[in-house]
Amino acid sequence: MNSPAKIHPTPDDAAQSPRRIPSVERLVGSAAPEDLAAYGRTAFTGAVRAVLAGIRAEGGPVPDAAAIRLEAARRLAAERRPSLRPVFNLTGTVLHTNLGRALLPRSAAEAVAAVMVQASNLEFDLGTGARGERDDHVEALICRLTGAEAAVVVNNNAAAVLLVLNALAMRKEVVVSRGELVEIGGSFRVPDVMVRAGCRLREVGTTNRTHLRDYAEAIGPRTGLVMKVHPSNYAIAGFTAAADPEALYALCRERGVPLADDLGSGNLVDLAAYGLPPEPTVRVALERADLVTFSGDKLLGAVQCGIVAGRKDLIARVRKNPLKRALRVDKMTYAALEAVLRLYLHPERLAEELPTLRLLTRDRASIAAQAERLAPAVAECLAGSATVSVAACISQIGSGALPVETLPSAALMLTPDADAGSPRRGAGGRCKRLAERLRALPVPVIGRISGDVILLDLRTLEDEAGLLASLKSVAQPVS
Structure with missing residues (x-):
């Protein structure tokens, strides 16, 4: 307050x-x-x-x-002002963890609203009149889109990994390459998750090179699971090596040990077909792993949740684990997830109807044209506070998806005006003050500071009128 x-x-x-x-x-x-x-x-x-x-x-x-x-x-x-409020994400990061990640399509928002205001068949089988299983609302869709035999849904991907580890390898060893012991946002580390799941970590290989023989030597009577972890927020280049996925899967089957692949982002389509950098799909991952865990609110473009998909017998063990109830999701999550998954059944319209894919596939020319169109109006709103120009910039996907890949974009560049009353205030200070005022608008505008300017990357801007209406509240000069 x-x-x-x-x-x-x-x-x-x-x-x-x-x-x-x-x-x-x-x-x-x-x-x-x-x-x-x-x-x-x-x-x-x-x-x-x-x-x-x-x-x-x-x-x-x-x-x-x-x-x-x-x-x-x-x-x-x-x-009475809500604490959780809409903002304009003009940072250049499409899936921004701090700003809510994926935007839901209108159909998903309507589905959520429908089950919020009246009773629903969350755990009720309308056909038999008996108690139902809440995962039934999305399991068939997940299996159809990924090739999995079965699937369960929990509240995020970290929970999915925790549940798999606890259900399949509690008090046993989990074999993981040293190069995949990642730390994700909020200082959550894979080794720490394993400890909480009751497993014992067995590291193999080195940071930059892990061979098939390293896994072969580590798998033994105490091995409960072999796990692959997608290096979602970094990349190692240079003198590197990784075990061939198909050979590793064959080794695990030969030894009778399940192989789990934590994909993180949960991509369901071939991004290269949309002109984007390639990223492994869940379907391809399941061709060389027994289980795959992934997020719902990253590349999949749905609501926050974690999905475990794969072999039916292993999913049954995961579903029976007591932690499943503690990590389960509510009716609103199922409603939103189902609505988004159904969009994937119509691939010809997916890039148009799924906000995440729509924003990622915007071409730089259209974004630059938008910037040129908006620049005069934004300059009028910020008169006395900043000069406005159009600049080329780069966007990133965000949320651990394709960490080193960028997308060409365009931005409105705000250069704060010098204040005659405070001649000693540097450009950096004026820039910080302007950013504070943008965050204080009726609908806050979040850009990124680059040197002595603020960049408003327009890749994710679809509500031009709303942005201008909010910017009209900026009246006084930066002091």
Whole structure:
């Protein structure tokens, strides 16, 4: 919540004594009916009391009754502003973890709304009238799109990995290449997840080179699982080597040990067909692994969840594990996931209807044209605060997907104006201050600071009118 604003008294207020503070009853009794209707008498009364307490603590002249009521209403409005709010993601990172990752298509949002406001058949079989299994709502779709025999859904991919490890390798060894012991956002590390799952890590190979023989030498009677981990947020180049996936799968089958592949992003289509850098699909991964774990809100373009897909017998063990209930998802997640998965059944329209793919496949020419079109209007909004120009830039996919690949894009470049009243403030300081004001807009605008300018990458901008409406609130110069 914002810090309380000081109430500035009018000249007539100066003659008033702190002892002449209006009563709460008088202030509430003369309040505007719309304020009482919006906030309720109880809340408005509490806000008035808080304002009066501040006046008493500060001492000095007492503001008039109208100013006190106005401050009370302002505080209540600030309190009622949602903490989780829409923003304009103009950072250049399409799947931005801090900004909510994938945007849902309209059909998914409508599906969520439908099950939010009335009862649903979440765990009820409409055909038999008996209790149902909540994974049934999406399992057949997942299997159809990936080639898996069975699938389960949990609340994110880290949970999917944890569940697989606990269900298949608790108190056993899990063989992993040293080059795949990654740390993802929030300092979550694969070795730590294994410890929490009750497994013992067996590292093989080196950071940059792991051979098939390393796995062969490590697999033994105490091995519960061999695991591959997608290096989602980094890449090792140069003198490197990795075991051939098909040969590793054959080795695991020969030794009778399951092979799990943590793909992370969960790509369901050939991205190269859309002019994007290639990324392994879940279907291809399942041709050389027994289980695959992946996210729902990254390249798949759906809601946050984790999916485990693969062999039916192994999925059955995963589903029976007590942690499955602790990690299960709600009806809204299933509704959104099902709606997005159904879009994949119509591949001819997928790039148009799936926001993630639509934003990733925008060509630079169309983005640059958008920038040229918006630049004059944005410059008018920011007059006195910054000059606006169009610049080439690069976007990235984000959220651990294709970490070293970039996409050509275009941005509005904001160069903060020098302030005559603060000549010593450097460009970096002015840039930081402008970024703060952009974040304080009715719909915050989040760009990225590059040197002494702010770049608003337009790859992810589809609501041009909404952006301009929000930017119109920027009026005063940077100080």
